[in-house]
Structures are given as structure tokens and as C-alpha cells.
Amino acid sequence: DSGVTQTPKHLITATGQRVTLRCSPRSGDLSVYWYQQSLDQGLQFLIQYYNGEERAKGNILERFSAQQFPDLHSELNLSSLELGDSALYFCASSVTGRGGYNEQFFGPGTRLTVL
Amino acid sequence: QQPVQSPQAVILREGEDAVINCSSSKALYSVHWYRQKHGEAPVFLMILLKGGEQKGHEKISASFNEKKQQSSLYLTASQLSYSGTYFCGTSFSGGYNKLIFGAGTRLAVHP
Numbered sequence: 001d002s003g004v005t006q007t008p009k010h011l012i013t014a015t016g017q018r019v020t021l022r023c024s025p026r027s028g029d030l031s032v033y034w035y036q037q038s039l040d041q042g043l044q045f046l047i048q049y050y051n052g053e054e055r056a057k058g059n060i061l062e063r064f065s066a067q068q069f070p071d072l073h074s075e076l077n078l079s080s081l082e083l084g085d086s087a088l089y090f091c092a093s094s095v096t097g098r099g100g101y102n103e104q105f106f107g108p109g110t111r112l113t114v115l
Numbered sequence: 116q117q118p119v120q121s122p123q124a125v126i127l128r129e130g131e132d133a134v135i136n137c138s139s140s141k142a143l144y145s146v147h148w149y150r151q152k153h154g155e156a157p158v159f160l161m162i163l164l165k166g167g168e169q170k171g172h173e174k175i176s177a178s179f180n181e182k183k184q185q186s187s188l189y190l191t192a193s194q195l196s197y198s199g200t201y202f203c204g205t206s207f208s209g210g211y212n213k214l215i216f217g218a219g220t221r222l223a224v225h226p
Contacts, residue, residue: 002156033213042117043157043202043216056213090156100145100206100214103170106156 003027004107006091012113018079021110025072025093031055032074033104034066037088049074050097081114088112116141118205120217127224132191135220137203139184146179146186147204147214150197157202160188190222198224 003026013019025032034046045058049068060066063081068074078085088111092104118139125133137146145164148171149157161171163179163186171177176189190197200221204214 002158042218043204045213045215048213058213100208101162101164103147103159103162104214105159106149108156 002105002107004091004093004105006089006107006110008110009108010111010113012115013081014115015081015083017081017114018077019081019112021076021078021089021091021112023074023076023091023093023107025074025091026105029093029095029105030072031094031097031102032068032072033092033094034074034076035090035092035106037090037109039087043090046076048097055097078112083114086112086114117215118146118203118217120201120203120220122220123218124221125223127193127197127222129193129195129224129226131193131224132189133193133222135188135190135201135203135222137186137188137205137217139205141184141207143179143181143184143205144208145206146177147206148175148177148186148188149202149204149216150199151202151219152199160201193222193224195224195226198222 005024031050035043046060048056066076088109092106094102148160151157179186200219204216
């Protein structure tokens with residue numbers, strides 16, 4: 001158990017809908033990262049927050065947005081869902097925002113299925 | 116800018132050794148190694164930093180050739196529990212910087 005929690009574990013929805021994925025980092029970690037992993041694919045970095053502020057951005061679609069709240073939990077919002085958005089979404093956290101220096105601890109993931 | 120991992124897949128018998136490589140076309144600040152079992156979260160193994168610093172599990176062995184922008188993960192005397200997909204993640208700076216992960220190397224260890 002990494003100490004990172006993600007809810008829900010599974011999410012099944014229809015195309016065109018909007019969903020919210022939630023992540024709570026490990027106690028003491030200030031930075032949160034979101035990744036997308038499609039079936040049997042690698043980890044695609046979406047976005048990073050550090051202490052409430054956006055710090056790094058990957059190839060995140062405009063339909064996707066995220067934020068980190070004062071209590072440091074983070075939410076990833078996915079809207080106008082398409083079939084291709086079906087994937088495992090992982091949240092990771094680290095002590096600082098230095099993504100290249102600190103190890104990242106991954107949560108169990110949210111499996112999103114768009115029908 | 117995605118790092119290239121090789122081989123794509125490895126099949127071992129228990130007790131055999133394997134080396135997984137990760138190379139980048141751009142100068143690296145650090146290389147991170149993670150192992151992921153099917154349907155589970157990636158688990159941190161090791162970080163190798165520019166300048167020689169390493170952080171991670173004592174039982175994991177890896178190297179980082181800064182000049183060649185390459186890292187290798189050494190799995191010796193493999194156990195069944197080593198099975199999974201190994202990902203390297205690369206970073207180009209030590210600041211607020213994302214990790215770019217390779218496509219992964221699938222390792223299967225059989226009795």
C-alpha cells in the first residue's frame with residue numbers, strides 16, 4: 001500500500017458524459033501527478049500540481065482538467081467522454097514538486113470504461 | 116522524447132539473470148525505474164541521478180551512463196515475484212519536471 005488513495009476504483013459511463021476522479025496523496029506529500037494508461041500501454045503524463053498550483057503539463061486534452069485543493073487532494077475532470085478515453089488513470093504523489101528528483105508513489109488507479 | 120526500452124519482452128527461468136535497457140536521445144537528469152504487475156499500480160524501484168546519486172531498494176542494481184544517456188536495470192537470480200512490466204521514466208531537469216515513461220519491458224519468470 002503506497003498510501004495514495006484514489007476513488008472510485010471503477011467507473012463505467014457513456015460517451016458524452018463527464019466524470020470526476022479523486023486522489024488523496026500520501027501524508028506529507030505536496031505534489032500530485034496524473035497519468036493515463038491505455039490497455040497494455042505505457043504511462044502517459046497528464047498534469048502535475050504542487051501545493052495547489054499547476055507545475056507541469058503533458059499532452060492533456062482540453063476536455064480534461066484538474067485541480068489541487070487546499071487539503072492537497074486532487075481531482076481530474078474528464079468531459080465529453082469518448083470511447084478512446086477508456087483507460088486506467090493513476091494518481092501519484094511525491095514529497096516535493098521536483099518530479100525528476102523524488103520518487104513518485106502511485107495510487108491503485110481508477111479504471112474508466114466509456115461505452 | 117520518449118525513452119526507448121529494450122528488450123520489449125523477456126522470458127526467464129527462476130534463477131536466471133536479465134538486463135533491461137533504457138536510452139534517451141536527449142541529455143538526462145535522472146532515470147527512474149518502476150515495476151508494474153498486471154492491473155496494479157507501478158511500484159518504485161530506483162532513481163539514478165546525474166552525478167552518481169542513487170536512491171532505491173538495496174536489492175535492485177542499476178547503472179546510469181550520463182554520456183550515452185542510457186540506463187540499465189540488472190535483475191539477478193530472478194524470482195517468480197520479479198514478473199511484471201518494467202518501466203523507465205526519464206527527466207531532463209531536477210526542477211518542476213515531468214517524467215516521460217518508456218513503453219515498458221515485459222518480464223515473465225517461470226519455475
